[in-house]
Amino acid sequence: xxxxxQAQLRAALADRPGSALCxxxxxxxxxxxxxxxxxxxxxxxxxxxxxxxxxxxxxxxSHAWAEHCRRFCADLDVPLAVVRVxxxxxxxxxxxxxxxxxxxxxxxxxxxxxxxxVLAHHRDDQAETVLLKLLxxxxxxxxxxxxPLRPFxxxxxxxxxxxxPRQQLLDYVATWRLPVIRDPSNDDTGLARNLxxxxxxxxxARRWPHALHSxxxxxxxxxxxxxxxxxxxxxxxxxxxxxxxxSLDVAGWLALDPALRNPLLDHWLHSxxxxxxxxxxxxxxxxxxxxxxxxxxxxxxxxTELRIWKGxxxxxxxxRAPSPDWHIEWDGRPVDLPGGGTxxxxxxxxxxxxxxxxxxxxxxxxxxxxxxxxxxxxxxxFQQAGIPPWQRVTCPLLYDGEELLAVADRWATxxxxxxxxxxxxxxxxxx
Numbered sequence: 001x002x003x004x005x006q007a008q009l010r011a012a013l014a015d016r017p018g019s020a021l022c023x024x025x026x027x028x029x030x031x032x033x034x035x036x037x038x039x040x041x042x043x044x045x046x047x048x049x050x051x052x053x054x055x056x057x058x059x060x061x062s063h064a065w066a067e068h069c070r071r072f073c074a075d076l077d078v079p080l081a082v083v084r085v086x087x088x089x090x091x092x093x094x095x096x097x098x099x100x101x102x103x104x105x106x107x108x109x110x111x112x113x114x115x116x117x118v119l120a121h122h123r124d125d126q127a128e129t130v131l132l133k134l135l136x137x138x139x140x141x142x143x144x145x146x147x148p149l150r151p152f153x154x155x156x157x158x159x160x161x162x163x164x165p166r167q168q169l170l171d172y173v174a175t176w177r178l179p180v181i182r183d184p185s186n187d188d189t190g191l192a193r194n195l196x197x198x199x200x201x202x203x204x205a206r207r208w209p210h211a212l213h214s215x216x217x218x219x220x221x222x223x224x225x226x227x228x229x230x231x232x233x234x235x236x237x238x239x240x241x242x243x244x245x246x247s248l249d250v251a252g253w254l255a256l257d258p259a260l261r262n263p264l265l266d267h268w269l270h271s272x273x274x275x276x277x278x279x280x281x282x283x284x285x286x287x288x289x290x291x292x293x294x295x296x297x298x299x300x301x302x303x304t305e306l307r308i309w310k311g312x313x314x315x316x317x318x319x320r321a322p323s324p325d326w327h328i329e330w331d332g333r334p335v336d337l338p339g340g341g342t343x344x345x346x347x348x349x350x351x352x353x354x355x356x357x358x359x360x361x362x363x364x365x366x367x368x369x370x371x372x373x374x375x376x377x378x379x380x381x382f383q384q385a386g387i388p389p390w391q392r393v394t395c396p397l398l399y400d401g402e403e404l405l406a407v408a409d410r411w412a413t414x415x416x417x418x419x420x421x422x423x424x425x426x427x428x429x430x431x
Contacts, residue, residue: 005037005164005172012160013043016149019156020115024107025051025080027069027181030120033169034161036178038118039076050079052110052117054103056087058095065181072179081110096191097302108153115155121146124166127215128196130222135192137279141263144223145216165212226263233260237267246272247312250289274304274315289313296389309388316340322360322394330358330398332423339394342430343408350425357399361392367404369411381411391431398427 021044023035035051038044053069055062066082073080085102087095111117126145133142148159161169173180189195204211236256240249248268253261265285266276277285281301288297288308297308300318307314322339332351334344335358343358345351361378368375382392387410398406398416405416408429412420420426 003037003172003175004168005033005161006040008164009034009037009160010041010043013041016116016158016160018047019158020048020112021050021118022111022115023049023051023118024120025053025069025073026183027053027065027072028183028186029173029180030122030166030169032072032178032180033172034118034120035073035078036076036176037172039078050081052107053080053082054106055082055084056099056102057084058087058099059183059185065183068179068181083107083110094302096193101303111153111155113154116158117152117155119157119159120161120169121159122161122164122166122169123212123216124197124201126162126219127201127212128193130215130219131196131200132192139259139262140222140226140229141266143219144226145219147223163216229259229263233264233267236260237264240264241268242312245314247314250308250311250313253313254286254289269304269306269315272315274317275302277301277304277306307388307390310386314388314390316390324360324362327357327359329355331355332425337394337396340431341391341394341396343396344428345423345425346428347425350423353419353422354400356405356419357401359397359399361395361397365397365404365407367407367411368413370414370417376411378407381407385410394431396429 021038023031023038025031025035038049051069051073053066055066059065066084070080070082083106085106087099087102107117130143130145133145136142146159146162148162150157172178185191186194187198189198201212208214233256236252240252241247242249248265253264256264262282265282269276277299278301281299285299285306288299291297299306303317305316305318307316317340319340322337326338328335330343330352332345334342334348336342338360365378366375367378367381369381378392382395387395395410396408397404400415403415404413405419406412406427409427410429
């Protein structure tokens with residue numbers, strides 16, 4: 001029994017030869033239709049068709065949903081991997097966004113090299129995405145909506161059904177009488193996307209029957225415009241970004257036309273796994289970049305901190321300030337530092353002849369570096385070395401008792417240097 005969904009997938013597979021296929025399978029109507037339709041196509045099975053279900057553990061029935069997916073895949077003779085994730089609710093970005101981040105991180109980790117993660121997003125999803133981006137003040141890249149194909153983890157993320165309306169998938173499920181999961185959270189109109197889906201878009205479609213098609217068409221035009229602009233801002237990105245510390249030149253960024261400035265900033269942030277700012281946050285950032293102040297401005301939004309220092313922008317994930325009383329005994333094994341960063345030895349299997357005390361800055365520390373005639377304040381050394389202020393509070397200090405022997409991989413006393421030579425290793429600090 002051939003269907004519109006199968007015909008669309010057959011044509012899409014012909015355009016995307018070779019890649020192995022892994023379906024993101026929630027058990028809902030959309031992904032159920034996608035997985036079943038692919039399982040009916042021999043050309044999809046020949047690519048090692050498999051499925052992946054992410055259990056967010058947020059709903060009392062999540063375990064039962066995972067079991068439903070196992071049974072469904074067993075009936076199809078399609079291998080299924082179930083991954084349980086822990087959703088971080090403490091990042092201030094909302095439960096929906098936090099769950100999405102956890103889900104995509106888990107799927108990227110499960111994907112094989114060159115494999116396509118196949119998603120069941122359709123034309124209605126695309127319209128919802130474009131309207132959400134519009135309400136957030138997005139430019140051409142955001143208004144271009146979801147791309148059919150993009151790099152993802154070690155492989156690619158593929159949406160072969162973006163041209164089909166949701167009703168085609170629902171009709172497929174009804175025709176084949178497929179069992180599906182009904183997640184009650186999808187009916188919660190307190191969530192922005194659900195409000196658009198259940199109230200706004202139906203009203204638009206009743207007044208303008210071709211609304212979804214027109215929105216999808218505008219998304220295609222916006223995506224084409226975004227791709228054209230990229231040919232202009234991408235060379236500027238390479239020029240303005242420091243390849244060593246990934247910071248961005250403020251003056252050069254401000255000098256760009258806004259049509260280039262905004263997508264360049266978003267690309268820089270996304271390349272570091274961070275979120276792009278809203279319109280208001282972007283305006284605040286530009287004001288801070290133009291301000292002549294003696295402090296180090298920090299602009300924050302959920303999941304991201306952006307600092308301005310010495311004419312450059314630095315972006316990072318938010319981190320709690322470490323306790324100055326933190327300390328451990330360290331023998332050279334790699335250790336994650338509070339507040340971010342790692343300390344270890346090269347080579348990694350090397351060990352210190354005796355453990356040293358590892359602390360963070362408390363203020364007033366001094367050291368006499370090898371080859372220096374004078375004892376120096378760490379504050380002065382940090383300033384001379386150009387270490388950003390937010391990295392100074394997490395810089396690891398190595399002590400023997402109360403004697404400071406080394407400051408990360410930057411400075412060491414004669415005795416500290418001799419200890420590293422005896423270990424046949426050198427320290428490394430990754431802030």
